[in-house]
Amino acid sequence: xxxxxxxxxxxxxxxxxxxxxxxxxxxxxxxxxxxxxxxxxxxxxxxxxxxxxxxxxxxxxxxxxxxxxxxxxxxxxxxxxxxxxxxxxxxxxxxxxxxxxxxxxxxxxxxxxxxxxxxxxxxxxxxxxxxxxxxxxxxxxxxxxxxxxxxxxxxxxxxxxxxxxxxxxxxxxxxxxxxxxxxxxxxxxxxxxxxxxxxxxxxxxxxxxxxxxxxxxxxxxxxxxxxxxxxxxxxxxxxxxxxxxxxxxxxxxxxxxxxxxxxxxxxxxxxxxxxxxxxxxxxxxxxxxxxxxxxxxxxxxxxxxxxxxxxxxxxxxxxxxxxxxxxxxxxxxxxxxxxxxxx
Amino acid sequence: xxxxxxxxxxxxxxxxxxxxxxxxxxxxxxxxxxxxxxxxxxxxxxxxxxxxxxxxxxxxxxxxxxxxxxxxxxxxxxxxxxxxxxxxxxxxxxxxxxxxxxxxxxxxxxxxxxxxxxxxxxxxxxxxxxxxxxxxxxxxxxxxxxxxxxxxxxxxxxxxxx
Amino acid sequence: xxxxxxxxxxxxxxxxxxxxxxxxxxxxxxxxxxxxxxxxxxxxxxxxxxxxxxxxxxxxxxxxxxxxxxxxxxxxxxxxxxxxxxxxxxxxxxxxxxxxxxxxxxxxxxxxxxxxxxxxxxxxxxxxxxxxxxxxxxxxxxxxxxxxxxxxxxxxxxxxxxxxxxxxxxxxxxxxxxxxxxxxxxxxxxxxxxxxxxxxxxxxxxxxxxxxxxxxxxxxxxxxxxxxxxxxxxxxxxxxxxxxxxxxxxxxxxxxxxxxxxxxxxxxxxxxxxxxxxxxxxxxxxxxxxxxxxxxxxxxxxxxxxxxxxxxxxxxxxxxxxxxxxxxxxxxxxxxxxxxxxxxxxxxxxxxxxxxxxxxxxxxxxxxxxxxxxxx
Numbered sequence: 001x002x003x004x005x006x007x008x009x010x011x012x013x014x015x016x017x018x019x020x021x022x023x024x025x026x027x028x029x030x031x032x033x034x035x036x037x038x039x040x041x042x043x044x045x046x047x048x049x050x051x052x053x054x055x056x057x058x059x060x061x062x063x064x065x066x067x068x069x070x071x072x073x074x075x076x077x078x079x080x081x082x083x084x085x086x087x088x089x090x091x092x093x094x095x096x097x098x099x100x101x102x103x104x105x106x107x108x109x110x111x112x113x114x115x116x117x118x119x120x121x122x123x124x125x126x127x128x129x130x131x132x133x134x135x136x137x138x139x140x141x142x143x144x145x146x147x148x149x150x151x152x153x154x155x156x157x158x159x160x161x162x163x164x165x166x167x168x169x170x171x172x173x174x175x176x177x178x179x180x181x182x183x184x185x186x187x188x189x190x191x192x193x194x195x196x197x198x199x200x201x202x203x204x205x206x207x208x209x210x211x212x213x214x215x216x217x218x219x220x221x222x223x224x225x226x227x228x229x230x231x232x233x234x235x236x237x238x239x240x241x242x243x244x245x246x247x248x249x250x251x252x253x254x255x256x257x258x259x260x261x262x263x264x265x266x267x268x269x270x271x272x273x274x275x276x277x278x279x280x281x282x283x284x285x286x287x288x289x290x291x292x293x294x295x296x297x298x299x300x301x302x303x304x305x306x307x308x309x310x311x312x313x314x315x316x317x318x319x320x321x322x323x324x325x326x327x328x329x330x331x332x333x334x335x336x337x338x339x340x341x342x343x
Numbered sequence: 344x345x346x347x348x349x350x351x352x353x354x355x356x357x358x359x360x361x362x363x364x365x366x367x368x369x370x371x372x373x374x375x376x377x378x379x380x381x382x383x384x385x386x387x388x389x390x391x392x393x394x395x396x397x398x399x400x401x402x403x404x405x406x407x408x409x410x411x412x413x414x415x416x417x418x419x420x421x422x423x424x425x426x427x428x429x430x431x432x433x434x435x436x437x438x439x440x441x442x443x444x445x446x447x448x449x450x451x452x453x454x455x456x457x458x459x460x461x462x463x464x465x466x467x468x469x470x471x472x473x474x475x476x477x478x479x480x481x482x483x484x485x486x487x488x489x490x491x492x493x494x495x496x497x498x499x500x501x502x503x504x505x
Numbered sequence: 506x507x508x509x510x511x512x513x514x515x516x517x518x519x520x521x522x523x524x525x526x527x528x529x530x531x532x533x534x535x536x537x538x539x540x541x542x543x544x545x546x547x548x549x550x551x552x553x554x555x556x557x558x559x560x561x562x563x564x565x566x567x568x569x570x571x572x573x574x575x576x577x578x579x580x581x582x583x584x585x586x587x588x589x590x591x592x593x594x595x596x597x598x599x600x601x602x603x604x605x606x607x608x609x610x611x612x613x614x615x616x617x618x619x620x621x622x623x624x625x626x627x628x629x630x631x632x633x634x635x636x637x638x639x640x641x642x643x644x645x646x647x648x649x650x651x652x653x654x655x656x657x658x659x660x661x662x663x664x665x666x667x668x669x670x671x672x673x674x675x676x677x678x679x680x681x682x683x684x685x686x687x688x689x690x691x692x693x694x695x696x697x698x699x700x701x702x703x704x705x706x707x708x709x710x711x712x713x714x715x716x717x718x719x720x721x722x723x724x725x726x727x728x729x730x731x732x733x734x735x736x737x738x739x740x741x742x743x744x745x746x747x748x749x750x751x752x753x754x755x756x757x758x759x760x761x762x763x764x765x766x767x768x769x770x771x772x773x774x775x776x777x778x779x780x781x782x783x784x785x786x787x788x789x790x791x792x793x794x795x796x797x798x799x800x801x802x803x804x805x806x807x808x809x810x811x812x813x814x815x816x817x818x819x820x821x822x823x824x825x826x827x828x829x830x831x832x833x834x835x836x837x838x839x840x841x842x843x844x845x846x847x848x849x850x851x852x853x854x855x856x857x858x859x860x861x862x863x864x865x866x867x868x869x870x871x872x873x874x875x876x877x878x879x880x881x
């Protein structure tokens with residue numbers, strides 16, 4: 001049977017509309033809309049959480065409880081004059097925000113929000129998510145180099161080194177989960193398939209955070225570093241490099257970077273939920289409710305950590321990754337493999 | 344310390360004066376010549392005294408010279424010693440103390456900036472507080488009173504302030 | 506993961522690049538410009554460029570009477586404004602041999618120590634802010650607001666005080682002031698416990714500060730570093746003990762010192778100094794006498810006699826010295842302000858050589874400099 005791109009059109013929307021060629025743009029539009037709402041909410045949440053931690057109120061004026069504040073800020077950013085610095089590397093400078101933005105949007109389609117529903121069911125789901133995440137590194141470097149600015153370059157160089165290094169423990173800890181899934185779920189479904197991973201946890205009534213606690217912790221720390229969140233936010237260190245790799249971006253271009261950072265946070269949280277917290281598993285409430293509840297709870301923890309700790313110095317950050325996280329995640333992987341072969 | 348400090352001071356200074364610390368805040372004042380400054384500073388350094396400040400008085404109206412004032416003090420128990428060094432900024436240069444007391448570097452730059460006194464062999468004798476292209480020495484007595492300068496300006500614009 | 510002392514990598518030249526930090530920069534305290542020459546992330550040369558907030562205080566002192574200079578005094582270092590203002594008053598009192606009534610002495614000590622605490626709290630918040638921990642800033646400023654309110658109620662100013670007069674203070678304090686101060690000290694002690702748990706014992710802070718920016722006793726001696734930066738290097742020099750003034754010899758307090766001379770030591774010294782200031786305030790309140798706040802017989806005109814005078818006091822940043830030369834008239838012939846941050850900053854090029862770029866912020870922040878008092 002020949003494959004066509006329309007095979008990837010989402011089922012439900014195709015049935016609704018009738019034509020797969022119409023369904024795909026519609027699905028893309030829905031995802032974009034959902035992600036925009038997500039970013040608006042997350043920015044509001046960040047400001048409120050940080051305010052409460054710091055004994056302040058946060059936004060309260062625009063809309064009830066300041067909910068429309070982010071919308072107002074987005075409108076302001078969009079309407080700003082686009083200042084383009086001189087002597088930039090034009091293709092790199094202009095493409096970088098798009099390169100940061102596009103992959104994260106694509107990755108969202110892979111996550112299973114309930115037992116029966118996933119936008120894109122793929123046997124290499126996990127690999128695909130990591131591949132898309134890796135592309136963000138290129139975008140950061142393009143931004144830093146193309147800006148023709150020493151501060152931006154310094155920020156970009158640090159960010160690239162950080163991202164590349166922390167991808168390793170991220171992937172290794174996820175790999176431990178894959179081993180467990182393959183051992184438990186039988187050989188019928190691929191261990192890289194995200195809905196299968198979630199299904200196994202639900203079916204066996206055990207969440208992998210209990211079976212792989214070390215991997216969960218390593219994953220979470222690496223996720224903080226991957227999304228450039230404090231205490232790993234040296235690339236954006238405000239008090240040192242003004243704004244790091246996106247110093248020279250203003251207005252809409254800056255908001256694209258912002259968008260991609262918050263969507264990235266959502267993706268790593270959703271991945272953590274699927275890998276370690278059972279995905280959509282949970283009593284009483286419907287699947288999607290649990291899925292999003294857990295994801296946003298993890299995002300809250302990320303925000304909580306950000307506003308509590310000072311940031312690590314860059315060499316301490318790298319040392320921590322290479323001398324602590326990577327050896328631990330390798331050991332964890334080996335121990336998991338050993339345990340599986342024995343049991 | 345091969346030679347003790349008071350002996351060294353007696354040897355090198357031109358005149359010394361005991362002062363009532365409770366009234367003036369320092370214990371002794373010595374007048375010295377430029378040629379002994381470095382040796383005396385070295386004696387203070389070896390005796391464990393810190394260099395608290397270097398400043399200058401513009402006494403050209405009275406004595407045609409400026410007066411460099413150095414203040415040395417001991418941290419363990421206070422013993423503040425002032426040194427007076429008369430200098431003509433147009434013709435003479437004072438020796439720098441920056442190779443003995445590193446803090447003298449900035450003190451001397453400030454004296455140069457404010458009074459125009461130059462220090463020979465100073466590693467970076469440039470202005471420190473005033474703009475690099477300033478062509479005046481601010482604390483000299485012949486560099487106008489600030490109030491006079493603004494009074495002259497106001498008269499011209501008397502009519503239109505609100 | 507410790508911070509071993511760094512040697513400059515012996516690679517050849519040709520890889521140096523210049524990075525300019527400031528004068529406008531989110532972290533440089535005030536308008537400090539640091540021209541750094543870097544090899545990668547390591548600093549080869551650091552040159553501070555100062556003078557951006559030079560306001561000619563010394564020239565103003567030569568053009569105003571000693572009394573008219575009073576408002577200037579607290580603006581030299583506006584974060585220790587009360588200490589500078591009272592210090593200037595005490596300098597003139599020493600020159601003119603004016604005796605200060607006991608009640609005024611106690612009030613001055615309370616006000617000065619409250620000011621010292623507020624300066625240290627501000628430093629604490631901004632230091633953490635530089636390191637990326639944004640939250641403690643809000644908390645320490647909340648505490649500091651209370652001090653500002655207490656001092657506002659009696660002096661009328663929040664930051665730049667003109668509370669001292671030659672011979673005493675301007676207004677008397679009432680019981681409410683004393684009660685509020687006592688209550689604040691109690692609150693502050695519990696807050697200090699919280700800061701210890703949240704900040705001082707935080708592993709990331711310790712990683713960023715331990716072993717970073719060591720100022721040896723020798724360096725401190727050659728540059729005449731004073732204040733907490735000197736005490737953190739093991740030298741127990743505090744002007745309040747070495748040259749007692751303003752009644753400090755009547756009260757019981759310690760001079761906290763640490764041995765290592767790194768940024769963490771300076772942090773510890775300042776926190777312990779807050780505690781010592783609390784002790785001083787409590788003692789001053791407990792033994793507050795009744796009486797006048799200005800002497801009964803005061804000279805009508807404050808003429809500086811002919812000659813030179815020196816007065817030293819301990820500000821939040823170190824040894825603040827006033828060297829005044831009089832010529833018999835109201836207007837001083839010369840006033841030199843020996844400010845602690847000037848000397849502390851001059852030690853920075855030597856301290857910064859060999860450190861990493863990210864440590865620059867921690868080190869310069871840890872020294873606690875205030876540009877206005879460097880530039881005057």
